[in-house]
Amino acid sequence: MTEAEALLRVRRVTKRFGGIVALDRVDVDVYEGEILGMIGPNGAGKTTLFNVVTGYYPPDSGRIIFRGEDITGRPPHEIAKLGISRTFQVVKPFLGLTVEDAVRVGAYNRLSDEAEVERRVREILEFMGLDRLRDRLCRDLNIVQIKQTAIARALATDPKLLLLDEAAAGLNPGEVDDLIELLRRVNREMGVTLWVVEHVMRFVMGISDRIVVLHYGEKIAEGPPEQVAHDPKVVEAYLGAEVVI
Amino acid sequence: MRASDLKPIVALTAMLAALPLAVRMNNYYVLLLTWILYYSTLVTAWNVIGGLAGQLDLAAASYIGLGAYTMGTLLTRLDVTPWVGIPLGGLVAAGFAALVGYPTFRFGLKEAWYALATISSVVVLQKLFLVWEEIGGPEERYLPARYGELYYLRFRGYAPYYYILLAVLVMVLLLNVKIRRSKTGYYLLAIRENEEAAEILGIDVRKYKLRALLIYAFVTGCIGGIFALISGYLHPHHFDTWTSLQVAILGIVGGAGVGSIYSLPATTFIIYSISELLRSTLGGWIPGIHLIFYGVILTVVVLLKPEGLSETYERLYGRIRAALLRRRAGGG
Numbered sequence A: 001m002t003e004a005e006a007l008l009r010v011r012r013v014t015k016r017f018g019g020i021v022a023l024d025r026v027d028v029d030v031y032e033g034e035i036l037g038m039i040g041p042n043g044a045g046k047t048t049l050f051n052v053v054t055g056y057y058p059p060d061s062g063r064i065i066f067r068g069e070d071i072t073g074r075p076p077h078e079i080a081k082l083g084i085s086r087t088f089q090v091v092k093p094f095l096g097l098t099v100e101d102a103v104r105v106g107a108y109n110r111l112s113d114e115a116e117v118e119r120r121v122r123e124i125l126e127f128m129g130l131d132r133l134r135d136r137l138c139r140d141l142n143i144v145q146i147k148q149t150a151i152a153r154a155l156a157t158d159p160k161l162l163l164l165d166e167a168a169a170g171l172n173p174g175e176v177d178d179l180i181e182l183l184r185r186v187n188r189e190m191g192v193t194l195w196v197v198e199h200v201m202r203f204v205m206g207i208s209d210r211i212v213v214l215h216y217g218e219k220i221a222e223g224p225p226e227q228v229a230h231d232p233k234v235v236e237a238y239l240g241a242e243v244v245i
Numbered sequence B: 001m002r003a004s005d006l007k008p009i010v011a012l013t014a015m016l017a018a019l020p021l022a023v024r025m026n027n028y029y030v031l032l033l034t035w036i037l038y039y040s041t042l043v044t045a046w047n048v049i050g051g052l053a054g055q056l057d058l059a060a061a062s063y064i065g066l067g068a069y070t071m072g073t074l075l076t077r078l079d080v081t082p083w084v085g086i087p088l089g090g091l092v093a094a095g096f097a098a099l100v101g102y103p104t105f106r107f108g109l110k111e112a113w114y115a116l117a118t119i120s121s122v123v124v125l126q127k128l129f130l131v132w133e134e135i136g137g138p139e140e141r142y143l144p145a146r147y148g149e150l151y152y153l154r155f156r157g158y159a160p161y162y163y164i165l166l167a168v169l170v171m172v173l174l175l176n177v178k179i180r181r182s183k184t185g186y187y188l189l190a191i192r193e194n195e196e197a198a199e200i201l202g203i204d205v206r207k208y209k210l211r212a213l214l215i216y217a218f219v220t221g222c223i224g225g226i227f228a229l230i231s232g233y234l235h236p237h238h239f240d241t242w243t244s245l246q247v248a249i250l251g252i253v254g255g256a257g258v259g260s261i262y263s264l265p266a267t268t269f270i271i272y273s274i275s276e277l278l279r280s281t282l283g284g285w286i287p288g289i290h291l292i293f294y295g296v297i298l299t300v301v302v303l304l305k306p307e308g309l310s311e312t313y314e315r316l317y318g319r320i321r322a323a324l325l326r327r328r329a330g331g332g
């Protein structure tokens, strides 16, 4: 694949917090239609990279190019309009809204006609299997349902690229399998490119077409799952992390 | 707007329209009802910023004062009818709100900081109008005593003002229902619930907060103009921090933004009546008893029912309805 084809290009992105270099000249390409996995020990900079890409933090240096357009430093709401959405590692639910209304908020991103918004909301709720919870307040949901609603409202914005930060954390093995199944359908049927950060290996190895590995803010490996899993640098990074823990 | 949205407004209007007649136009009671309606309109307008957008705005008295001075100054100096002066007062209030709100939202001032910034604006404006001899100054400036002329909107009794405020309340209720069901309404709720999450769903948080603020400030400025007509004079003490606090307390206790909008006038009605009763009976012995009452009510509600009273009314209403239906079924 050539560079021109990449949906998103992250180029030499650096982000510091005081003395900590959270991201050190990171390059990542995300190709249209793929599912890209991203792993790395705690504090590797995965969430920071998502925050930079979605406009929550400006990078200290480097560029973010989406569909050929430089989006570096643009605010999140503009990024959403361009077609990137995300979920958060620490969930940020709309506790006082119903599931339906949370999804409706997302649907307004591209639609203004009320009938179309209504149709989109129904479509997404059905797709996510959330229709029977539609009138439930997010406050009354369990964590799995809260995470599903977070994906649902992000999908309602009609993104080209969806960033998922530890969507499988806290799920049991059966729920992880359901999530893999669901995200495959999001990828194939809705045509949404996915970039997923995950610690749950069963999930990330099972779903990713390619995997990028971050360690102390640097990209140390990239490639197909089985190759990355046996990469000596990756093994060392994870062993090192285990020793520290 | 749906028919089901309009029904309660029609019912409420009919009930409120009959109230002055129920008290046989007794001057004291009509005055009391007028102040209740006055605060009801303010709290219902506050719902847009405080309830839907979730911003603890304490600048109501700034907008009231600006609306009052704009309308009053135009009326006394240039003989401009309040029909024009009132909406102009709303615009001046909205302009001032933009001046304070834009930098506030730009730098992400929230919660306690936003509350402090907004209540400071009341104090600053009060001092400013006190020293601004040209327009304000420490002397009362009386409005022309042209009673009974529609051009001047000045009346000897309070009943006409009561009905003017009732019309305003209906408009503000309709405005709330309309916003609540629109994209803007959903966006404001999302902002209230979680700003960061709202942003990546495509919401320009600053723009929508500012929009809510401008709507609320405009309406409150208009109400300020009406307030000046009722009180009959202009004075810097119309920039009254207690009014700001009262509006926010009634909004919080009423559960602004949670459940039904009608909870706000209902709460205002109950709390204002009790506080007035306390003032008129015990106020002689314990000055400020009605102020203490607000503090106690706020504390109790925040501790026991942090989401406000709206659900309590709904449950009560449900129970009464069920009881009535049962009786009807039993009797027929």
Ligand SMILES: Nc1ncnc2c1ncn2[C@@H]1O[C@H](COP(=O)(O)OP(=O)(O)OP(=O)(O)O)[C@@H](O)[C@H]1O
Pocket: A017, A020, A021, A022, A040, A041, A042, A043, A044, A045, A046, A047, A048, A049, A089
């Ligand atoms: N807002 C912030 N202020 C200061 N330091 C930060 C901030 N955000 C992240 N960091 C630091 O940057 C580094 C990378 O953190 P980040 O959250 O991106 O890691 P991560 O790979 O997502 O880790 P985890 O797997 O634990 O979620 C850490 O050292 C973290 O402490």
Ligand SMILES: [Mg+2]
Pocket: A046, A047, A048, A089
């Ligand atoms: Mg993280």
